[in-house]
Amino acid sequence: VFLYNRPLSKQELKKVDDYNRVPGPDGASSVRADVSWVLLLLLGLWGVAALS
Numbered sequence: 084v085f086l087y088n089r090p091l092s093k094q095e096l097k098k099v100d101d102y103n104r105v106p107g108p109d110g111a112s113s114v115r116a117d118v119s120w121v122l123l124l125l126l127g128l129w130g131v132a133a134l135s
Contacts, residue, residue: 091099
């Protein structure tokens with residue numbers, strides 16, 4: 084993983100991994116977050132198509 088053209092240290096990778104952990108059963112809130120991102124992406128694409 085590169086950030087600003089430099090490899091992340093083990094400590095930085097651990098922070099990213101800890102940040103991405105979602106408490107709860109089977110990562111249900113993670114799935115909801117993924118669906119939200121997909122809907123936001125589709126809304127953005129629709130907006131670009133509407134303006135062109």
